Amino acid sequence: MGQRLGVNVDHVATLRQARRTVYPDPVTAAAMAELAGARQITIHLREDRRHIQDRDLRILRETVQTLLNLEMAATAEMVKIAYEYKPDVVTLVPERREELTTEGGLEVAGQRESIAKIIKNLKDGEIAVSLFIDPDLDQVRASHKVNADRVELHTGRYCEARNEKERARELARIVDAAKASAKLGMGVAAGHGLNYDNVQAIARIQEIDELNIGHAIVGRAVLVGFERAVREMLELMRDPG
Ligand code: PXP
Numbered sequence: 276m277g278q279r280l281g282v283n284v285d286h287v288a289t290l291r292q293a294r295r296t297v298y299p300d301p302v303t304a305a306a307m308a309e310l311a312g313a314r315q316i317t318i319h320l321r322e323d324r325r326h327i328q329d330r331d332l333r334i335l336r337e338t339v340q341t342l343l344n345l346e347m348a349a350t351a352e353m354v355k356i357a358y359e360y361k362p363d364v365v366t367l368v369p370e371r372r373e374e375l376t377t378e379g380g381l382e383v384a385g386q387r388e389s390i391a392k393i394i395k396n397l398k399d400g401e402i403a404v405s406l407f408i409d410p411d412l413d414q415v416r417a418s419h420k421v422n423a424d425r426v427e428l429h430t431g432r433y434c435e436a437r438n439e440k441e442r443a444r445e446l447a448r449i450v451d452a453a454k455a456s457a458k459l460g461m462g463v464a465a466g467h468g469l470n471y472d473n474v475q476a477i478a479r480i481q482e483i484d485e486l487n488i489g490h491a492i493v494g495r496a497v498l499v500g501f502e503r504a505v506r507e508m509l510e511l512m513r514d515p516g
Pocket of ligand 1 (some may be wrong): 491
């Protein structure tokens, strides 16, 4: 059936939070994404609540008809929230307050014990766990050792490659990590920085069963919907009733 597309609606919430209004609502965007064929909705509830709010998670848990993937930091506060709302999957990501977006993968190899404990805790609550890692074989092996159900391979370096040689090298790392993860029996997702120009090489990797894409889709939606939005405003102005 091909790769599952998980649409990340964080940046719809970013736009809403810029004005602290109630629109655009990521819950509406999620429903529209599902109607268009997305098979997962992905959100990152950040510690500083800069975009997705607890209210979004609560409503999305009730309304998402496909899968709800909650990206979160590996903290006690977030584990408690995951237990309360029971997303289908939790993706553990590293998180720093000052970063613009998630910058690197989770350092699993260096903190196996604490991550294993959090994974066990979440799995005891029947929540599947994915680890967002760099496409690095040590991180893949460590993810398997801590009993992760899945990994999500960080595609940021591939997407940001400045020339073809660098891009080919980064792509090869993703292919190797995907193959190794699948061989160890883990599900394999990929994401970060994927857009309309660079997605196809990743979509061709057989071992990858899911892509999580946010910024490019939300950015595209603003532009492809812009003309219609202006027209609709003009119609109201021309026919004020
Ligand atoms: N996957 C993970 C784990 C992420 O942290 C993000 C960014 O929130 C994405 C996918 C989506 O990245 P982008 O917005 O660049 O498509």
